[in-house]
Amino acid sequence: MPLAYLHLGSYQPDWGDIPTWCAAVLALVAGWVAYRLFKIESGRDEKAREEARRAQAVKVAAWFADSPDGGEEFVPGALIRNASDLPIYNVHVRHTCSYADGEFEEIDRILNPPAEDDPFGVGVHPDARGPDVSIIPPGECHVPLDAQHLQVFHLPHVDDWQVEVTFDDASGQTWSRDRHGILTRG
Template sequence: MGLADWGDVPTWIGGAGALAAGWFAYQTIRSQRQQIGEQQAFIVEQTRFMDDQRQNLELERAELRAQAGERRVSQGRKISLDFRTSGSTGRDERGHSTGYNAWWVEVGNGSSDPIHDVTVKFGQAYTAVKATDREVVHHPDGGRRPVPVPIVPAGHRVIFESPEWPEATVDNNRPVLLFTDDAGVRWRHDSYGKLEEVPADGAP
């Protein structure tokens, strides 16, 4: 066996060094890829978590808004509006009324709090001409109240009476109740049972 060819030793050492450098670079790249993969997985997980949190917050806010809306309208739903035509435009041969020329409207506060600035309007241009508190009919003034009525206590009922019109005009001037609840919100309750908040500009 002959002696080693020392002329090739530097080449061998250089090749071994290159191999080691390549292995080190491969391990570095592999480690970096693994770290990048872990970071991407973490970002995906965090994004999913944040989306879940956002959806939960949106649901909670929607629930809170619904609860606030329910509380806002709860008193208004306990205010009743009952009405009928009244008066007479004439009688037939049997003495029965042949038609009516006014509205008789009863507003009942079935809530546990008072309502304020209560009035009934008829059609686009008319306001009740008389208001009477049914709970104090034995009062010296007969329960007569100004229109609008400043306050209707809990459990009280107020009767509003419309002006008189020709019989054919009565149904064109159906009653609409306007009142302010105890939280200061203004409401409109029409003769078809629709309850809605009055806009801030006060438009009826």
């Protein structure tokens, strides 16, 4: 009798169990594939949400300019370009002066709240600190250096001027663009 059981040709497997096991393995594989697809789609959705959040902020840039319109008038300061279709708010400009010895000096400027004769609030308040309600509409805005720091501009040991800008977009999200042009969410 023991030899009869060892003969493989006479073995009859229980086929009812093999399809059940195959179905279980396929269900596990299908579950794993569904999980991976969910993770991929979730990543795409998050990336799309982040791009939508950044849509206005990526259209705002700032740099140092010798004059507001590139003309002959010498008025050094920051030129802020808002290429979006919506205004930006609470604008804080930081002029960064680098000296030949590698040292930096930072000059903070916050735009004034809108006034009757300046409806878009593009005037400046020297050395102001704290939040503000300033607005820069679509287009360009020149934020000049104040008289005190304009004297520094003419010193021979000043190598370079750069600009950093912090602002709120139309949705209220705070953004910063550093002196290297890198945009970060504040």
